[in-house]
Each structure stands twice: as C-alpha cells, then as structure tokens.
Amino acid sequence: MDLAGVDVLAFDVFGTVVDWHSSVAAEVTELGLPVDGSRFALAWRARYAPTLRRVAAGELGWAPLDELHRIMLEECLDEFGVHELDEEQKRHLTGAWHRLRPWPDSVEGLTRLKRRYVISTLSNGNIGLLTRMAKHAGLPWDCILSAENFQRYKPDPATYLGVGRVFGVEPSRVLMVAAHHDDLEGARSHGLLTAYVERPLEFGPDGKDVSPEPATTLHVRDLRDLADRLGC
Amino acid sequence: MDLAGVDVLAFDVFGTVVDWHSSVAAEVTELGLPVDGSRFALAWRARYAPTLRRVAAGELGWAPLDELHRIMLEECLDEFGVHELDEEQKRHLTGAWHRLRPWPDSVEGLTRLKRRYVISTLSNGNIGLLTRMAKHAGLPWDCILSAENFQRYKPDPATYLGVGRVFGVEPSRVLMVAAHHDDLEGARSHGLLTAYVERPLEFGPDGKDVSPEPATTLHVRDLRDLADRLGC
Numbered sequence: 001m002d003l004a005g006v007d008v009l010a011f012d013v014f015g016t017v018v019d020w021h022s023s024v025a026a027e028v029t030e031l032g033l034p035v036d037g038s039r040f041a042l043a044w045r046a047r048y049a050p051t052l053r054r055v056a057a058g059e060l061g062w063a064p065l066d067e068l069h070r071i072m073l074e075e076c077l078d079e080f081g082v083h084e085l086d087e088e089q090k091r092h093l094t095g096a097w098h099r100l101r102p103w104p105d106s107v108e109g110l111t112r113l114k115r116r117y118v119i120s121t122l123s124n125g126n127i128g129l130l131t132r133m134a135k136h137a138g139l140p141w142d143c144i145l146s147a148e149n150f151q152r153y154k155p156d157p158a159t160y161l162g163v164g165r166v167f168g169v170e171p172s173r174v175l176m177v178a179a180h181h182d183d184l185e186g187a188r189s190h191g192l193l194t195a196y197v198e199r200p201l202e203f204g205p206d207g208k209d210v211s212p213e214p215a216t217t218l219h220v221r222d223l224r225d226l227a228d229r230l231g232c
Numbered sequence: 233m234d235l236a237g238v239d240v241l242a243f244d245v246f247g248t249v250v251d252w253h254s255s256v257a258a259e260v261t262e263l264g265l266p267v268d269g270s271r272f273a274l275a276w277r278a279r280y281a282p283t284l285r286r287v288a289a290g291e292l293g294w295a296p297l298d299e300l301h302r303i304m305l306e307e308c309l310d311e312f313g314v315h316e317l318d319e320e321q322k323r324h325l326t327g328a329w330h331r332l333r334p335w336p337d338s339v340e341g342l343t344r345l346k347r348r349y350v351i352s353t354l355s356n357g358n359i360g361l362l363t364r365m366a367k368h369a370g371l372p373w374d375c376i377l378s379a380e381n382f383q384r385y386k387p388d389p390a391t392y393l394g395v396g397r398v399f400g401v402e403p404s405r406v407l408m409v410a411a412h413h414d415d416l417e418g419a420r421s422h423g424l425l426t427a428y429v430e431r432p433l434e435f436g437p438d439g440k441d442v443s444p445e446p447a448t449t450l451h452v453r454d455l456r457d458l459a460d461r462l463g464c
C-alpha cells in the first residue's frame with residue numbers, strides 16, 4: 001500500500017468518471033421514445049455485463065463496445081416494444097455513450113491529478129468512443145487505454161497487467177480508480193493499488209450501496225477528494 | 233481530395249511534431265559523452281529504419297520502440313567506442329526519446345487544430361513513450377495511437393487503416409500529417425489524405441530537401457500553417 005510509489009492512475013470510466021444513467025436517460029427522452037428514459041437506460045446497461053461475459057466465453061467474437069452497445073440497443077427496443085426507430089436514429093442513440101456527461105467533480109479532479117501522475121483510462125469502452133467522450137466532456141486524459149488495446153474486456157488479467165506494461169512500471173505503481181468493487185478486486189488480484197470512488201447516484205436517484213471494502217487502498221467521495229488525498 | 237470531410241488528423245511525431253535531432257544531441261552532450269552530440273544523434277536515428285525493417289521481416293520479434301532504441305544505443309556506443317556508461321546512464325539516455333522538444337509552432341498548432349478535429353498520434357513510438365513525451369512537451373493529443381496498438385510498424389497497412397477503424401470513419405476522412413514523403417505515400421496508398429510539413433532542420437543545421445510532392449493533398453510550412461489552411 002505504498003501510494004508514494006504510484007506513477008500511473010488508471011480510471012474506469014462508465015459510472016466512475018461520467019454519469020451514464022442520467023445522460024442516456026435524457027437522450028432517450030429527447031428522442032421521443034415512448035418509454036421511461038431512466039428505465040430504458042437501466043435496461044440497456046443491465047445487458048452490458050452478460051454481453052461482455054459472452055465475449056469472454058467465446059460465444060461472441062471480439063467486437064468493440066460500440067458494436068455491442070448497438071446489439072444491446074436492438075434487444076432493449078424489442079424488450080420495450082419500440083419499433084419506430086430508423087437506422088439513423090438507432091445510430092444516433094448508440095452514440096449517446098460518446099456523449100456521457102462527467103460528474104461535477106471529474107474535470108477538476110482529473111486536471112489536478114494530471115499535474116503529478118500519468119492519468120489514463122482503463123475502460124471497456126473502445127478507443128474511438130472514449131476519445132470522442134473526452135472531447136465532448138473535456139476530460140484531460142494523458143492517454144486512452146481500452147479493452148481494445150488488449151482485445152480483452154475487463155476483468156481479463158491482460159487489461160490490468162497491460163497498464164504497467166504499456167508504461168514500463170510494475171503493477172504496484174499503478175492505482176486503479178473505479179466506482180465498482182469487482183473491478184478493483186480484479187486489479188488488486190494482479191498487484192495494482194486501488195481507489196474506490198463513491199458514486200451513489202450511478203443508477204439514479206434510488207442510490208446504491210457505497211460501503212467501503214477493507215481491501216481497497218483508498219476510499220474516496222469523488223475525484224476532488226482523490227486529488228486531495230494524493231496531495232494534488 | 234475532399235478536405236471538408238476530414239474528421240481525424242493522424243500525426244507522425246518524430247521530426248514532424250518534435251525536434252529529435254537537437255533534443256537527443258543536447259542530452260548526449262549533457263551526459264558528458266566524449267562524442268559530438270549531433271553526430272551521435274544522427275547515428276542513433278540512422279539505425280531506426282533498418283531496425284524496424286528487421287522487425288517487419290520477422291528477423292526481430294515485435295518489441296516496443298523503447299526496447300529497440302536501447303538495442304540501437306548499444307550499437308552506437310560500440311560504433312563510437314564509448315564504453316563508460318553504466319546501466320542507469322544507458323536507461324536515462326534511452327529515455328531522451330521521451331523528452332524530445334516540440335518545434336516552436338507545434339503546441340499552438342495542435343491546440344488550434346484540436347478545436348475542430350480529433351488529433352491523434354500515429355507514430356512508431358510506443359504508447360508509454362508518446363504519453364510521457366506529450367506530458368513533457370505539452371502536446372494536447374486527444375488520443376495516443378501507436379504502432380503498438382496494431383503490433384505492426386509503419387508503413388504496414390494495418391497502421392494507416394487502423395486509424396479509420398478505431399474512429400469508425402472511412403480512410404478518406406483521415407488526414408495523415410508527416411514531414412516524410414515515404415510515410416505519406418504509405419498513407420495515400422491506403423486512401424488517407426496527406427499533409428506534408430516542411431521541417432528543414434530535422435537533421436540539424438545542414439538542412440534537408442523539403443520539395444513538394446505533387447500527390448500530397450496539402451504542403452505546409454509548419455503546424456500553425458496547417459491550422460491556417462484548415463481554417464482553425
């Protein structure tokens with residue numbers, strides 16, 4: 001737990017840095033879909049983990065998340081009985097994941113952390129998605145690293161270990177930052193340090209459990225708090 | 233030659249965005265090597281193309297450029313009869329390629345171009361090298377793309393075609409920017425648009441030929457000029 005040796009911060013993005021729930025819900029509503037935007041966003045996201053597991057199991061070939069988001073969208077439209085979207089509208093709605101809004105502390109927190117550390121994404125989002133999101137949201141990444149770099153989705157070890165390899169440092173000099181304990185557990189099991197970020201509104205106003213996990217190196221409220229804790 | 237459709241600018245880096253010659257020469261001199269810094273820098277760089285050709289031919293396995301730089305450094309030290317460097321000094325000197333200085337127009341030019349376009353590297357430098365260089369030099373990339381992403385060095389088609397694939401656009405919507413006609417020829421042969429940047433001092437004060445190549449989409453003096461020509 002030697003935070004003094006940390007050189008690289010690797011960030012989960014969906015939920016940790018950006019608010020996918022309210023952003024996607026708003027786009028669904030703006031497009032005039034005859035559904036509850038929040039419920040649709042939750043249903044779309046609920047298909048994420050099982051779909052990635054199908055890729056990991058080899059049932060689906062490797063595909064960038066943009067393509068998987070489109071497959072999941074079609075499934076959700078069927079589930080909600082929505083049949084009136086044309087190709088252009090479906091493409092636009094899939095692009096909602098490129099336009100997610102940052103949490104209010106994200107840009108300031110990252111900007112402060114960037115002064116001292118290499119700040120990189122380590123997300124299952126594809127490189128193009130993460131790059132366009134960063135431009136849209138003003139996220140000042142030093143580097144975009146993605147499951148796409150390793151052709152493996154988190155929690156595959158290649159992703160966590162890949163960060164240190166890319167930057168030429170031991171895993172213990174990488175701090176993985178995420179709002180999800182399972183992501184941090186994956187990182188920790190391969191020797192990375194971990195920071196848990198509370199994001200109680202990730203799934204909407206009903207809230208989520210943000211209890212600490214004792215194995216976590218740091219437990220922080222948000223990215224400003226992380227910058228404070230790391231003296232940035 | 234439809235510049236209006238361009239969405240992504242992909243930049244060669246060594247020589248195009250940063251001045252490797254004077255930067256490496258200065259580090260060689262600062263380290264107190266009993267050699268002419270400029271001649272040593274030129275000799276080191278002269279081993280670059282043949283070494284990458286050995287990787288392309290399968291004589292050397294894939295390795296990130298940091299490792300190849302170290303191999304080439306050992307060869308140059310032998311060539312110049314320098315035997316007094318210890319491991320730490322060799323590692324530091326190999327890191328000189330992480331600390332290359334930008335040309336005087338690069339940061340301003342990129343900052344202006346970034347307002348309208350996705351600006352990405354497409355360099356044979358590895359991701360870690362390019363990321364640390366960008367932090368050191370203040371280069372505001374949206375994305376770091378490298379030969380490492382494709383496990384192939386330029387001019388392998390996978391590199392040029394990879395940019396469009398990553399960003400989900402046709403090759404004709406990518407403008408490759410480089411100070412080397414052979415790099416642009418590789419890009420053009422796979423459907424990318426091309427911009428040649430004059431860098432007459434790339435190899436030092438003796439200058440280099442910066443004559444236009446008619447097949448190039450744009451021929452510009454520097455990155456400020458490129459921003460002017462693209463209306464940024």
